[in-house]
Amino acid sequence: MAAVTNFEQFVKRVLEIVFWVLILVPMVIIPIFFVVYVLPVEFSCHFSMLSCSQQINWSAALYLFSPAELNPFSPTSFISQMGLGANSMIFKSSFFPGISFAAILSSFVIWYERKLLAKMQYRVGPQYAGRVEGWLQSFADLFKLMFKEIVIPVNADAPFFMGVPFALMALSGALLAVIPISANIYITSSPYSLLIALAVLSIFPLVTVLAGWASANKFSFIGGIRALYQMISYEIPFILSVVGIVILSGGTFSLSQIVGAQGRVWFVIPMILGAIVFYITAMAELERIPFDLPEADSEIVAGWLTEYTSMTFGVINLATYIKLYGLSALFTILFLGGWNGPAPIPGALWFMIKTIIVITLFLIPRGAFGRIRIDQLIGFGWLWLIGLSFANIFIAVVLKATGIL
Amino acid sequence: MSTTPAQPILPDEEKSILDFFAKLGERTKVVFAKPNRIKINVTRENLVEVTKFVRDELKFDHCTNVTGTDFPKDKQLEITYHFGSIGGTGLRRIILAVACRVPSTDPLLPSIIDLYPSVNYHERETAEMIGCVFQGHPNLSRLLLPEDWTDIPPMLKAYRLPGRLEEG
Amino acid sequence: MSMGVGSAFSTEKISEDKMSISVGPQHPGAGHFRFTVTIDGDTIVDCVPDPGYVHRGAEKQTEYRSFLQSIPMLERSSLTDVTNIIMPFSMAAEELMGIQIPPRAQYLRMIMSENQRILSHLYWLGIQGIFLGHSTVFMWPLGDRELFIDLGQMIGGARITYSYAIPGGVRNDMPDDFKDRALKVFDYFEARLKDYEKIFFNNPLVLKRTQDVGVLPRAEAIKLGVVGQTLRASGVKSDTRIDEPYNFYKDLNFEVPTYESCDTWARCMVHLVEMRQSMDIMRQCLEKLPQGPVRVKLSPQQRAQAGEAYARVEASRGALSFHIISEGSTKPYRVKISVPSFRNLIALPRLLIGSHVADMPAIYWSLDYWPVEADR
Numbered sequence: 001m002a003a004v005t006n007f008e009q010f011v012k013r014v015l016e017i018v019f020w021v022l023i024l025v026p027m028v029i030i031p032i033f034f035v036v037y038v039l040p041v042e043f044s045c046h047f048s049m050l051s052c053s054q055q056i057n058w059s060a061a062l063y064l065f066s067p068a069e070l071n072p073f074s075p076t077s078f079i080s081q082m083g084l085g086a087n088s089m090i091f092k093s094s095f096f097p098g099i100s101f102a103a104i105l106s107s108f109v110i111w112y113e114r115k116l117l118a119k120m121q122y123r124v125g126p127q128y129a130g131r132v133e134g135w136l137q138s139f140a141d142l143f144k145l146m147f148k149e150i151v152i153p154v155n156a157d158a159p160f161f162m163g164v165p166f167a168l169m170a171l172s173g174a175l176l177a178v179i180p181i182s183a184n185i186y187i188t189s190s191p192y193s194l195l196i197a198l199a200v201l202s203i204f205p206l207v208t209v210l211a212g213w214a215s216a217n218k219f220s221f222i223g224g225i226r227a228l229y230q231m232i233s234y235e236i237p238f239i240l241s242v243v244g245i246v247i248l249s250g251g252t253f254s255l256s257q258i259v260g261a262q263g264r265v266w267f268v269i270p271m272i273l274g275a276i277v278f279y280i281t282a283m284a285e286l287e288r289i290p291f292d293l294p295e296a297d298s299e300i301v302a303g304w305l306t307e308y309t310s311m312t313f314g315v316i317n318l319a320t321y322i323k324l325y326g327l328s329a330l331f332t333i334l335f336l337g338g339w340n341g342p343a344p345i346p347g348a349l350w351f352m353i354k355t356i357i358v359i360t361l362f363l364i365p366r367g368a369f370g371r372i373r374i375d376q377l378i379g380f381g382w383l384w385l386i387g388l389s390f391a392n393i394f395i396a397v398v399l400k401a402t403g404i405l
Numbered sequence: 406m407s408t409t410p411a412q413p414i415l416p417d418e419e420k421s422i423l424d425f426f427a428k429l430g431e432r433t434k435v436v437f438a439k440p441n442r443i444k445i446n447v448t449r450e451n452l453v454e455v456t457k458f459v460r461d462e463l464k465f466d467h468c469t470n471v472t473g474t475d476f477p478k479d480k481q482l483e484i485t486y487h488f489g490s491i492g493g494t495g496l497r498r499i500i501l502a503v504a505c506r507v508p509s510t511d512p513l514l515p516s517i518i519d520l521y522p523s524v525n526y527h528e529r530e531t532a533e534m535i536g537c538v539f540q541g542h543p544n545l546s547r548l549l550l551p552e553d554w555t556d557i558p559p560m561l562k563a564y565r566l567p568g569r570l571e572e573g
Numbered sequence: 574m575s576m577g578v579g580s581a582f583s584t585e586k587i588s589e590d591k592m593s594i595s596v597g598p599q600h601p602g603a604g605h606f607r608f609t610v611t612i613d614g615d616t617i618v619d620c621v622p623d624p625g626y627v628h629r630g631a632e633k634q635t636e637y638r639s640f641l642q643s644i645p646m647l648e649r650s651s652l653t654d655v656t657n658i659i660m661p662f663s664m665a666a667e668e669l670m671g672i673q674i675p676p677r678a679q680y681l682r683m684i685m686s687e688n689q690r691i692l693s694h695l696y697w698l699g700i701q702g703i704f705l706g707h708s709t710v711f712m713w714p715l716g717d718r719e720l721f722i723d724l725g726q727m728i729g730g731a732r733i734t735y736s737y738a739i740p741g742g743v744r745n746d747m748p749d750d751f752k753d754r755a756l757k758v759f760d761y762f763e764a765r766l767k768d769y770e771k772i773f774f775n776n777p778l779v780l781k782r783t784q785d786v787g788v789l790p791r792a793e794a795i796k797l798g799v800v801g802q803t804l805r806a807s808g809v810k811s812d813t814r815i816d817e818p819y820n821f822y823k824d825l826n827f828e829v830p831t832y833e834s835c836d837t838w839a840r841c842m843v844h845l846v847e848m849r850q851s852m853d854i855m856r857q858c859l860e861k862l863p864q865g866p867v868r869v870k871l872s873p874q875q876r877a878q879a880g881e882a883y884a885r886v887e888a889s890r891g892a893l894s895f896h897i898i899s900e901g902s903t904k905p906y907r908v909k910i911s912v913p914s915f916r917n918l919i920a921l922p923r924l925l926i927g928s929h930v931a932d933m934p935a936i937y938w939s940l941d942y943w944p945v946e947a948d949r
Contacts, residue, residue, distance in 0.1 A: 219594075470883075522797060523798025
């Protein structure tokens with residue numbers, strides 16, 4: 001710290017100290033005081049201190065740290081009553097079924113994809129990270145990425161460049177927020193959850209183009225433009241393929257009620273065309289092979305991802321795989337009956353099993369196909385997929401009007 | 406290298422090629438004629454004309470190689486074109502070499518790119534390697550050597566590779 | 574789109590609506606080679622190749638070495654094709670030295686040459702797959718290649734660069750268990766080729782990406798002087814093994830594939846058929862292999878007579894020829910190498926101009942351009 005040599009610096013130093021005191025006291029000291037001193041008393045008086053005449057009991061402070069009180073799943077524990085229990089928004093959105101669960105699941109999906117591709121390609125895949133078949137490989141990769149340097153190109157638009165990973169993670173999280181895992185486990189429930197999911201998905205191309213532009217690199221720019229063409233021309237069949245489902249479930253946009261309407265038969269059977277269109281357009285939205293033009297690495301290095309290094313790249317990759325999980329979950333809810341399944345297995349576990357099967361279906365074409373060209377892709381999207389989704393809507397209307405479903 | 410008389414073991418196609426060049430008279434000089442390989446010498450004034458005959462009459466339709474050699478003892482550069490034939494009957498196995506000698510102090514000769522578009526990059530490489538100039542070539546810029554090459558053309562005998570031991 | 578104007582690499586001013594990209598040596602789609610394309614929307618309007626990044630002056634270096642000493646240096650110009658690039662050098666040297674090599678040596682040269690052809694084509698197939706985005710077709714050929722590398726190792730002694738076809742014959746004889754092992758490998762590989770057909774050559778997405786893409790008509794192919802698979806895919810049945818048979822190819826039965834469609838798919842199919850034909854040739858050679866010496870013993874500083882020699886073979890990528898001028902000493906006076914990659918380079922701007930940007934890697938690699946070989 002520089003020495004104080006005149007009055008101006010002295011005033012500055014005093015103001016600094018006052019500033020830090022004003023910050024620290026409400027944020028640290030008062031909560032500690034509250035937790036240690038006031039809360040035990042409140043708790044032991046069952047939160048009605050006004051009627052409590054006991055004296056402050058210091059040993060009550062130790063009561064807080066017993067394991068039973070830290071159990072989020074029990075509704076009467078201290079943690080739950082603080083608003084951090086299993087039913088609270090913070091727990092649901094950050095632990096289960098929210099971001100942490102999705103991130104860990106996506107890390108395992110990355111490992112699973114590498115193993116699956118390896119078996120298709122006469123290789124063995126990850127072998128060493130973690131003793132058994134390299135199951136910790138993606139965590140090892142994330143750990144390694146943390147130590148690399150974050151490089152922002154000189155000509156790049158730094159706020160937008162650095163904002164893209166955050167935006168993608170936020171969007172993927174927003175997608176997860178409206179998808180229920182079982183009848184009781186969801187982050188939010190809304191009568192328009194399907195619409196919210198589709199709306200969130202349609203913001204992704206904007207962020208991708210922003211990444212391509214902000215990187216100040218010709219290859220990134222081409223990749224961003226290609227991503228824009230691809231995602232926008234596949235939005236329309238994507239949304240249209242879902243319209244049939246909405247019709248069949250009685251006009252509701254709520255994902256929970258759509259699953260409820262699949263009690264008798266899963267919608268994949270009458271809506272097979274819609275399922276196929278959804279599958280193809282979802283692969284285009286996820287930029288997976290055969291639709292990975294925006295990241296075609298033999299032509300445009302890595303497309304719009306070119307300039308992203310270390311953790312920015314890690315976060316973008318994780319956000320992409322969380323989106324994969326989100327879209328597979330959406331497919332399960334819309335077409336495969338969500339959490340419906342025979343009794344002894346809980347609904348949430350059925351949901352997870354079905355979602356993982358759908359994820360496998362999304363991963364397999366990577367080993368079997370090459371890349372499709374941009375003009376062939378757009379022709380295919382606008383002509384064939386829209387036609388198929390209209391046929392699908394027609395089938396749904398017929399089935400509903402004749403009362404079969 | 407002197408002219409050799411036609412060997413008795415030459416097949417018919419080579420003999421007819423030699424007859425054709427005999428008809429051209431003074432413009433060409435046969436250097437050697439072996440089975441499958443014939444080499445003639447032309448001057449730079451006759452180069453384009455003779456090459457036109459080679460393409461149209463003899464049906465040698467593509468150029469396979471261009472070699473530029475430095476002969477400091479004669480103070481000459483020799484540029485040899487090798488031609489092959491796909492369309493001509495029975496000519497597939499024959500490679501015809503047309504050589505042109507230019508003085509080292511005046512290394513200009515006409516380019517045959519209008520007759521054989523395939524010599525484009527070959528002539529560029531020969532020009533930068535031995536320092537000759539093909540007049541009429543649309544773009545005689547550097548091909549293999551780096552843009553900042555300031556030394557003499559490397560295939561000249563006067564250029565010695567730096568760092569190599571010279572033996573006697 | 575003014576972002577692309579005047580980048581650090583381009584030296585000319587591009588108009589406001591065109592973008593100039595340097596597909597340079599640091600690009601996963603190019604190898605050690607650079608070409609600059611100018612793009613207008615999704616169409617390529619100009620292409621300027623810029624070889625020379627790996628020019629090592631091989632021709633100059635032959636003037637410092639005797640004929641035998643040049644062999645290891647020359648073969649490293651074309652790593653996937655080592656036997657075929659030194660064979661015309663040895664043939665021309667033998668012509669100048671006035672010697673004839675024994676027949677067993679010629680058969681062994683043929684066996685190694687065809688083995689090399691399969692190796693080169695498998696590597697080509699792997700990279701063609703990855704350029705089309707197909708990672709499985711990248712992994713399978715490079716794995717199957719190991720079998721043929723093992724075969725080459727049994728004869729040559731090294732995995733990649735064996736310096737096998739030296740002036741005077743070949744360096745080593747073939748071991749006794751080579752034939753059984755080779756036949757087993759051929760049986761396995763013929764079954765695998767059917768898998769390759771299913772996943773790559775008959776894959777509808779690959780067909781969409783390669784049919785009618787990069788069409789080079791027959792007359793232009795001959796005029797531009799292209800060689801190898803590019804020429805044969807344009808309908809010209811030209812192969813040095815039948816045009817001017819060397820070694821003992823005239824005693825063997827094999828077909829030279831040609832296709833009329835002249836597009837990228839035809840070039841891919843020519844590679845596939847040639848792999849099958851190579852195995853067939855190797856089988857016939859193993860049947861017909863005569864006994865005898867494999868080498869004429871020459872001194873390492875063998876003197877060549879004065880004169881010129883021009884020898885050519887059918888390398889994996891096309892017709893490769895050596896022009897050697899000798900003044901009667903132990904070192905050659907001038908060696909000029911004419912490689913198929915360099916001769917096919919002129920087709921690259923011709924094919925790329927007017928095509929989509931996304932076709933760039935597919936067309937570029939189907940010409941089988943090997944930058945190190947082209948630069949020598």
